[in-house]
Every structure is written in structure tokens, then in C-alpha cells.
Amino acid sequence: MPQWIRACATGDVEEEDLIRFDHGGATYAIYHSPEGRFYATAGLCTHENVHLCDGLVMGHLIECPKHNGQFDYRTGAAKRAPVCVDLRTYPVKVDGSDVFIEVP
């Protein structure tokens, strides 16, 4: 049953950056886009199990810190080799200064 859970405060993630959020044995990445929106994806790269939180956000791309594979974090689409498999994304809502994600 999907549920909304609080992931962080809006001020916890700088613009054009991301943080890691762990919940229920799973790991997620929460993004703050350059235009101020929030997004959430799976926290691990689909190429190998590397945490994306150490990567670099450039515009709407997250670049993985291990082999520089890239995803569009808004859609999860794989954008640059060596990643070929899309990243799972999760719905996000902002309530006041809190960021919530809907997890399965």
C-alpha cells in the first residue's frame, strides 16, 4: 500500500543538488532542481549499486559518481552510458517546508 512519508525539509537540499534518504530498508535520492522543484528517485544507480548522493546534479541530470552515467531525475530516463536501465522515480509533494515522497 503506497504511503506518503516525510523525506526532508526543503532547506536540507541545496538547489541543483541532491541528498540521500533511507527508509524501510530502501534508499532514495531527493533532488532540488534549479527552478526550485523537488523530485525523488531510487538512491542507487542501475548500472552498479552505487549511491547517487555522491554524484553531481547538472540542470535536470544526475551524474553517477562511479562511471559518470547520467539520468534525467525528473523521469528516471537513462541518458548516458554506461547506464542503460532507467531509474525508478517516486511522486513528491511539498507541504510547507517539508518534502514528502510516496513509497510503495
Place this chain on the structure above:
Amino acid sequence: MARREYSLLGPDGARAVETGLAAAEWYHTDVPRKVMKELMQRSDQPAIRDTILLYGCMVGFAAGGIALWGTWWCVPFWLAYGVLYGSASDSRWHECGHGTAFKTAWMNNAVYEIASFMIMRNSATWRWSHARHHTDTYIVGRDPEIAIMRPPAFVKLIGSFFGIPEVIDFFPRMIRNSLSGPTAEERTFVPQSEWGKVQRVALIYTAIYAATLAAAIGMQSILPLMVVGLPRIYGAWHHVMTGVLQHGGLADNVIDHRLNSRTVYMNPVSRFVYWNMNYHVEHHMFPMVPYHALPRLHEAIKHDLPAPNRSIVEAFAEMWPALRRQLAYEDYFLRRDLPAGAKPYREDFHRAALGDMPDALPAE
């Protein structure tokens, strides 16, 4: 330890997977996120400047070589052209393959494709082999880019300074790839979705070499081959000289780049040709940092790394005797001291590799 089996299809690779040595979590020096973000920032400007300089010099040297062809005066022009073609292409291939040299993706891709052709690496295959090199750096049976295997094959190594083993390997492989896509070994690290691309790239390379050869035959001269193809041989020495220092004589089967990679201070010309990959521990630890920011990264983390070698000569003086020792004693490697205050090497992670250390060495 038993003899190392470097084949990607062999038992050492399978053992690395079983024991968790493959695809492991590697040691990283702590760097505040704010500093790291700043170091990772991309920019087109340094790489555009360097690329104009590189290709401009290549055109100039080739023009000089052609104009003076038939006289001894052409030799220095070809030697300079050769190093830019047969060595600078290696570092451009590398940095643009990571996608960090330029900020703009198409610029990385364009320079990557040109450099791959010049260095005689199938651009589709090698993107993946290099990813594996970063996942499993010097893990025997997993890393397809181990330059110096143990015991070191000195004849092959010396031949590499003239590109001989690589060229001998490249052309039959290019034909095989053209006819049937990646080989069985290549299929272990190239995803199936890319097999068609490997074949297409090989066909393009084959067509270019065939056209160059036809021009040489038509002109009854090796001049076209001096421009395309042969510089991979007569200009390879610089990238081999710098490349063997990356990991030569150091540990294998460890998951701390401070144990298996080497940083060497180099002169500005070599750093231009090599695009700052002399900061090799730094590059492996943080592959997201572009070449132009590596000196700054070095400053930020050098307190946690073994002291760098101060010159190419000093690094060779350190590495060469270690390689010679590995001839007699395959498990030997150089273990460099860490500075006071650095995080110690995790002996528990590396027991298999570090267990029988140089103390147990037989006398030379």
C-alpha cells in the same frame, strides 16, 4: 599465491565475484560535499582551449612533415606529430570517455570518437572496458585494462612503447568485430544492446584504414600512413611511459586506490599530453572530477595519500626494481607509507592481498 589468471573468463575473476572483491565499495578520502561539488563542476573552456591547441599543433606538425618529406628535417615534425597522435589521443579518449573533459556532451563525444580511432580502440567496446577498470581496478580476472600483469612480460612492455602488441591485437580484432561484432570476452562487459554499435564502429575504422592504404599504394609512398595509422606506433612511447606508472609495481586485488594507483608530479608538456592523469590516485578515487580540477583535488586530499613521486624519472626508479622483483616473486608489490594523520589502510579488507608482505620476501 597461485599464478594469476588474467582472463575475464577464468577462475580468478569468478573468485573475486564470490569473495565480494568485485564491485566492492572502495575507500574514499573524506571531502566536504561543498568542496567536492565545486571540484566536480564542468566547464567547456579549458578543454576547448586544449583541443584547439592539440589539433592546431597536429595540423602544423603534419604540414611540416609533409612539406619536408624526403629530407631529414621532416623527422622532428613527425616525432612531435606522433606523440600528439599516438599518445595525447590516449588521454583524450580517457577523459572524454568519462564525459568530464567538456561540459557539453557532443564535444566530449566528438573528441572521444576521434581519439578512439587514433589510439586504435573500438570506441563502443572500450567505453565499457574502462567502466570495468573503474569498478574493479586491478582486480585480477575482472579488470580488462591491467597494463602490467604479473609476472611482468618485459618484452611485451617494451614493445608497447612502439605500440606493437596493441597494433597486432587491434587489426585482427577490428576485422573480427566487423564481421561478427564483439568477441566472447568482450561480450562479458559490453551490454548486448551495444553489440551492433561495436560492429558498426569496426566497419568505419576498416573503411578508413582501407582508404589510407589505397592512397599509399596509389601514391607509391608511406606518406598517407605517416599521417594516419603509423603514428600510433612511432608516437606511442609517451602514453606508455606515463600509463605504466599509473599502477605498475603496486598492489592488485585491493579496494583502496592508495594501494594500487600512483600520483606523479610531471613537467607541463607531459601534463598537457597526459591531461593531468598523473594525479591518478585522485582520478580513481573521484572520477567525477574533470582533468583541469585534479591539481586542486590533489591539494585537498594529499594529506590522506602516499607522497607522490616528484618526477617521471623518480617514479620509474621506484617502479622498475619492483617489476623486476615480480619476475621472481609474483606477489611482491610496493606498499607506500601514508602520511601521519592519514586514515590507515584497512588490513582486514586486504588480508588476501597484503597477507604475505615484503617482509616475507626471498632475498633478490
